[in-house]
Amino acid sequence: AQGDLKRPDTLKFEAVAHSTADTMTVAAGYKAEMILPLGTPLNSGIEDWKDNREQSAESFEWRMGDNHDGMWFFGKNGNAYDAKASENSLLVMNHEYVNSSELSPFGYYVTQDNDAAPIFQNRRLASDVRREVNCHGVSVVELTRRADDMGYEMVPDSKYNRRITSSTTAQLAGPVAGSALVKTKFDPTGYQTRGINNNCGAGLSPWGTYLTTEENFLGVFARGQDASQLSAGDNYARERYGAVEDFPGWEYLWHTPEAKDAKIADEFSRWDMTAVGASAAEDYRYGFNTFGYITEIDPFDQNSIPQKRTALGRFAHENCAYAPVEQGKPVVFYMGDDARGEYIYKFVSKAMWSNSDIGGGLKAGDKYLNDGTLYVAVFNEDGSGEWKALVHGQNGLDAFNSVLPFNGQDEVLVFARAAADAAGATKMDRPEWVSVSPMTGDVYVTLTNNKYRGVRDDQPVSASNPRSYQSSGKALGNDNGHIIRWAEAGGDHAATSFEWDIYLFGAPSDLSAENLSQLNDNNDFSSPDGLYFDPRGVLWIQTDDGAYTDTSSCMLLAALPGKVSDGSMTTTSAGQSTRVGTSASNDNIKRFFVGPEGCEVTGITMAPDFKTLFINIQHPGNTWGAVAGGSIPRSATVMITREDGDVILAESFDTA
Ligand code: FEO
Ligand code: CA
Ligand code: CA
Ligand code: CA
Numbered sequence: 001a002q003g004d005l006k007r008p009d010t011l012k013f014e015a016v017a018h019s020t021a022d023t024m025t026v027a028a029g030y031k032a033e034m035i036l037p038l039g040t041p042l043n044s045g046i047e048d049w050k051d052n053r054e055q056s057a058e059s060f061e062w063r064m065g066d067n068h069d070g071m072w073f074f075g076k077n078g079n080a081y082d083a084k085a086s087e088n089s090l091l092v093m094n095h096e097y098v099n100s101s102e103l104s105p106f107g108y109y110v111t112q113d114n115d116a117a118p119i120f121q122n123r124r125l126a127s128d129v130r131r132e133v134n135c136h137g138v139s140v141v142e143l144t145r146r147a148d149d150m151g152y153e154m155v156p157d158s159k160y161n162r163r164i165t166s167s168t169t170a171q172l173a174g175p176v177a178g179s180a181l182v183k184t185k186f187d188p189t190g191y192q193t194r195g196i197n198n199n200c201g202a203g204l205s206p207w208g209t210y211l212t213t214e215e216n217f218l219g220v221f222a223r224g225q226d227a228s229q230l231s232a233g234d235n236y237a238r239e240r241y242g243a244v245e246d247f248p249g250w251e252y253l254w255h256t257p258e259a260k261d262a263k264i265a266d267e268f269s270r271w272d273m274t275a276v277g278a279s280a281a282e283d284y285r286y287g288f289n290t291f292g293y294i295t296e297i298d299p300f301d302q303n304s305i306p307q308k309r310t311a312l313g314r315f316a317h318e319n320c321a322y323a324p325v326e327q328g329k330p331v332v333f334y335m336g337d338d339a340r341g342e343y344i345y346k347f348v349s350k351a352m353w354s355n356s357d358i359g360g361g362l363k364a365g366d367k368y369l370n371d372g373t374l375y376v377a378v379f380n381e382d383g384s385g386e387w388k389a390l391v392h393g394q395n396g397l398d399a400f401n402s403v404l405p406f407n408g409q410d411e412v413l414v415f416a417r418a419a420a421d422a423a424g425a426t427k428m429d430r431p432e433w434v435s436v437s438p439m440t441g442d443v444y445v446t447l448t449n450n451k452y453r454g455v456r457d458d459q460p461v462s463a464s465n466p467r468s469y470q471s472s473g474k475a476l477g478n479d480n481g482h483i484i485r486w487a488e489a490g491g492d493h494a495a496t497s498f499e500w501d502i503y504l505f506g507a508p509s510d511l512s513a514e515n516l517s518q519l520n521d522n523n524d525f526s527s528p529d530g531l532y533f534d535p536r537g538v539l540w541i542q543t544d545d546g547a548y549t550d551t552s553s554c555m556l557l558a559a560l561p562g563k564v565s566d567g568s569m570t571t572t573s574a575g576q577s578t579r580v581g582t583s584a585s586n587d588n589i590k591r592f593f594v595g596p597e598g599c600e601v602t603g604i605t606m607a608p609d610f611k612t613l614f615i616n617i618q619h620p621g622n623t624w625g626a627v628a629g630g631s632i633p634r635s636a637t638v639m640i641t642r643e644d645g646d647v648i649l650a651e652s653f654d655t656a
Helices: 057-062 126-135 234-241 263-267 361-369 409-414 414-423
Strands: 031-037 068-077 088-095 139-146 153-154 162-163 168-174 192-194 198-205 210-214 296-298 306-309 317-322 330-337 344-352 372-379 384-389 431-436 443-447 482-488 497-504 528-533 541-542 555-559 566-573 577-580 589-594 598-608 613-619 636-642
Touching: 031 153, 057 126, 057 162, 068 210, 068 613, 068 636, 088 198, 088 210, 088 566, 088 598, 126 263, 139 636, 168 361, 198 598, 296 361, 330 443, 344 361, 372 414, 409 414, 431 636, 443 528, 482 528, 528 598, 541 598, 555 598
Parallel strands: 068 198, 068 598, 168 306, 198 317, 317 431, 431 528, 497 577
Antiparallel strands: 031 636, 068 088, 088 139, 139 153, 139 162, 168 192, 198 210, 210 296, 296 306, 317 330, 330 344, 330 431, 344 372, 372 384, 384 497, 431 443, 443 482, 482 497, 528 541, 541 555, 555 589, 566 577, 598 613, 613 636
16 A cells, blocks of 8 residues: 655544543544553563552663653664664653652652651652652663554563663763763763653654653752852853752752662762762762753664763753755754743754764764754744854853853853853744654744743743733733744755744634634644654644643644745734744644543654554543553553554555
8 A cells, every 4th residue: 555655735534623531532543552651561570560659669670661752663674773664663762750659659758668657858768769760761662563463562571672761871972071060979080970861852863873852850950058169150050050059959859868878878969969079079069960961872782871962962952853864964953942931953963974874873973963063043033043053162152251151162062051042042932842844854843832921021022932822911921832943044954044934823723812823623732842744744743731731631633734935924913923834724734633631642753664653641640551450640652553554644645
């Protein structure tokens, strides 16, 4: 049935209705099955998940972690990466964070082991923290085609099955490696750190490795009172990343377990960035600086060390998408920093692409990802845009900068947010996933929502972030989010200027003042997050929504976008001028799947034969994913196939 598939003009499946049921709904003719939920053993010898919140911390070195997020299907041919192989694969997946109350007997804040009457003293058990540390990171799972040829199943005990956690040793690679800013008691030379953390969206490299991302690493760190021991610049830089003095971290409190000896003290004090020693080599004041990177993993080499690619900057990385590669041209990666009012970046490699590097593993990564130029985006009011280089000595990034002195490229990269401020970048409505259209080369980014837009003075409405929902004359921020896109000048992804428009605005269909894309019941949504162009040019949009879940739980939509020049200037109901793409119709954007209650739909990948689509259900709210007879909801992967075994969206491609 599968010929030379070209992008269709219309989507022919019947759109899925809004749903708030605690179940999955997928388009008619398709099958959605849960696989690999939290706690699934990857090897024999690890007992099955039970609802007792007592699985040992150590066992999670061989179990699926929590909060499944970005993932990628790596076709496997023998022992090697094969971008076209669909028979077997390594499914590589992020575990973004933990729901402590679903993993530990008493959740947060407990001091006493095995105690029916826990004492809440803002100090946690070592065993609970170890379990949570091991529930983060990445899983590598070998999959094989099922006997009935419909979808895949895990290969237990595969030599490839592997967990990388927040305690696995990782290498700092690129310009920041060895910098004074990443020296810690663990490695006073500044080349290694422990753990990858808060891994959110995913990326693939053109040579076939996995790119994971470190997003909300702020939440697991604490900071006491130490400003008097730090330089003004050091203090400012931490505050710019949210770590102000007396910052307790979020609810995790990984730095708090009681230490019975020095080794245990070191295991947990690394999550406390307070400067307590005489120098950085004696404490973990710079442990915080060793997180926030794009991290490269070779899933085919189970002994390989994850490489934190510092040349791509340090911020709350959402995902990482490469532009189509061309022999003899630089490799270009696009990235978003997901926080309110943060920025969109791109990295242009110094090395020129060679097709001979496919399958080159981390050595190819060393070639393309350790040296290059990081840029940040400026979106002008007239629909034009420019990329500002974050290079020491350019754009005010020098020792005389009035906000933060930059003494070298390591400081520019570790404090990329401050460098982007100095370069005059445009503050966006929470940049989440990036994906590049294989049809047009246009780059798409979800701007999920931003409650500060039009509310805080530093984030006024603008052409590129044009909505702040108004109620009773009061600005309430951008609730529903939008998807921005741009075309690089001359179609060259290394260009330093571009033209942009807004492809799509999220909105409830009955809220006319907000519904600038004329969405209807078949396709309205809020808070776009996951984003993926499949190789046939179909754009898949996932939602992580706080504004519309009373009408429908989070969802997956399929779309067939046009191109940037579709955009024309228009004016919002609040009088803001912007540039909007062609409006959505019933035929070119449709709801394909709705997840269970309380969940986020995130992470997406497809087998190369287009017959299996994988998505993740993260933090389901009720009992979805619970073991039979149990009640603890679990994040899990969902495998979607067509009931007739044909390719996903076969009805639109006329192969059915
Ligand atoms: Fe982890 Fe911005 O989503
Ligand atoms: Ca996300
Ligand atoms: Ca989100
Ligand atoms: Ca999430």
